Each structure stands twice: as C-alpha cells, then as structure tokens.
Amino acid sequence: MTRRDHYYNKAKQEGYRTRAAYKLLQIDETADLFSGGETVVDLGAAPGGWLQVAAERVGDAGTVVGVDFQRIREFEEDELAADPRIETIRGDMTDERTRERLRDAVGEGGADVVVSDLAPNMTGEYSLDHARSVHLARQAFETALELLAPGGDLVVKVFEGRDLDDLKTDIDEEFEYVRIVSPEASRDSSSEVYLVAKGRLTAPVEVGDRLTVEITDTGREGDGIAKVDGYTLFVPEAEKGETVEVVVDDVKPRFGFAERVDD
Missing domain, CATH: 3.40.50.150 (Vaccinia Virus protein VP39)
Structure with a gap:
C-alpha cells in the first residue's frame, strides 16, 4: 500500500x-x-x-x-x-x-x-x-x-x-x-x-539597541529589571534605583536581556 x-x-x-x-x-x-x-x-x-x-x-x-x-x-x-x-x-x-x-x-x-x-x-x-x-x-x-x-x-x-x-x-x-x-x-x-x-516577537526593542534605562526591580536570579514601554529587560549586575546604559543582546516575546555598558 x-x-x-x-x-x-x-x-x-x-x-x-x-x-x-x-x-x-x-x-x-x-x-x-x-x-x-x-x-x-x-x-x-x-x-x-x-x-x-x-x-x-x-x-x-x-x-x-x-x-x-x-x-x-x-x-x-x-x-x-x-x-x-x-x-x-x-x-x-x-x-x-x-x-x-x-x-x-x-x-x-x-x-x-x-x-x-x-x-x-x-x-x-x-x-x-x-x-x-x-x-x-x-x-x-x-x-x-x-x-x-x-x-x-x-x-x-x-x-x-x-x-x-x-x-x-x-x-x-x-x-x-x-x-x-x-x-x-x-x-x-x-x-x-x-x-x-x-x-x-512584539518587543519594542531589537538586538543591538543601546538604551538608557532605570532599574526598577530585582528578578529572582538577582538581575536588575528595567521596563521599556511595558516590556521587561533583565540587566545583570544592575541594582534597583540605578540608571544605566545597556545594549540589548537577546529578545523574547515577553522579555529580553541586556548587558550593562560602562563607558
């Protein structure tokens, strides 16, 4: 057959x-x-x-x-x-x-x-x-x-x-x-x-974007959390209350990751 x-x-x-x-x-x-x-x-x-x-x-x-x-x-x-x-x-x-x-x-x-x-x-x-x-x-x-x-x-x-x-x-x-x-x-x-x-993907950011963000919270793993038009960015080595410059390196549908840039 x-x-x-x-x-x-x-x-x-x-x-x-x-x-x-x-x-x-x-x-x-x-x-x-x-x-x-x-x-x-x-x-x-x-x-x-x-x-x-x-x-x-x-x-x-x-x-x-x-x-x-x-x-x-x-x-x-x-x-x-x-x-x-x-x-x-x-x-x-x-x-x-x-x-x-x-x-x-x-x-x-x-x-x-x-x-x-x-x-x-x-x-x-x-x-x-x-x-x-x-x-x-x-x-x-x-x-x-x-x-x-x-x-x-x-x-x-x-x-x-x-x-x-x-x-x-x-x-x-x-x-x-x-x-x-x-x-x-x-x-x-x-x-x-x-x-x-x-x-x-419906994120307001793209991989490679360079942004200045305010860290408004801390995630479970200790990463800083920033919001961009309601979208969540996790920023390692950033603490609540800081304003930092970051580069987006990964984008998911509901959240993304960014590396802190210290010039």
Whole structure:
C-alpha cells in the first residue's frame, strides 16, 4: 500500500475529512503547537481536516476559526469535530472585510496559533508553482502578524525552491526562530514543506539597541529589571534605583536581556 493510500484510508476510518489532517498532527508532534485552550486560526481551511485536528487538540477551553474563499461544510454529529468551538468564515483573507471578521472572532487577546495549508492551483510549471506558493505563504504570514498574540506560533506551507530561504529569513525576523518541517504524511512526489515559526516577537526593542534605562526591580536570579514601554529587560549586575546604559543582546516575546555598558 502506498503512503497516499495509507493516509487516505486512515482518514476515512478515523473520521477526518482529508488525509492532510495527519500533516498537522505530525507537525504538532514535532513543534508542540497545542497544549490545550488555545485560540487557533486556520487559513484556507476547506474542507476542514485541519479544523478537526485543531479542535481536538485545543479542547473544550479552546477556540478554532477557519477561513476560506470556498464554503466549509458544517460538521455533522458523527464527525470528530462536531463542536461549537469551530467557527467558519467564508471570504478572502486578503480582503479587509474578511480580516475584520477574523479579528472579531479571535478577540482582543489575539490568536495563539495561525496555520495555513494553502496551495496554488497547479500549472505543472515548477518555478511558477513555487512562486505562487511563496506568494500565498507571504499572504498568510502578513495575516498572522495582524492576528497573533505575543509568543504566538505560525505554520505555513510552501514549495521548495529558490525563494524559500528569503521567505524563511523574513519570517524569522518576526519570531524567536523558524524551522522547516516535512511531515511524513506529505505525498512522496510533493515538494511541499512547512515553515514553523515559534514565538511571535512584539518587543519594542531589537538586538543591538543601546538604551538608557532605570532599574526598577530585582528578578529572582538577582538581575536588575528595567521596563521599556511595558516590556521587561533583565540587566545583570544592575541594582534597583540605578540608571544605566545597556545594549540589548537577546529578545523574547515577553522579555529580553541586556548587558550593562560602562563607558
């Protein structure tokens, strides 16, 4: 039995709408996207296999929102994801009206995970198909930047090719790190890979910034704590009450580290 037949039959037996559901399951196993209770946005969600997986993984406390230009058929009682946690939106994710509906569905807290299994209509011309896949991935990336909460994660599909590294570099600038994942459930003949970006960065500082900060508190490890527009910077060898000059050397979604500079 071929891998394609295996996952196709497995999906039928286990109640998933598409064999692609196993790609997200395998990506989650590799990248720890879901732990329960997350708000998840699925871009290009039809026919709904990834929605099913996301709903299972986030549990009763989570929310899953799917958007697609095509209609996403409502889930029946005998399907795994027959649950009101799933909300679907029919529309183009690049359209402002659709984005507004997405923002309303996600809420002020933002999304914890944005996933996209979008693929272009195939022409058979590899370079063109690759370029179109990169274009779709960039659209998903831009939408994710608008929706993700600090520390949120992104998964986008893209075909391998010459523009992959540039796309990965651009995404990497907005997250703690990015890795390339190739799920076993992808077809043998497919050139698709998934860029998995972890830890959306929304800090008001960047690595290399030189700042003058006031140390307002002390952390558990004894580092000084400074605030920059509400963002926490840990500064070793600095004491509460000092005003010091620092250089930022590491940035996380919710806090960063800076070295004291004594000229």
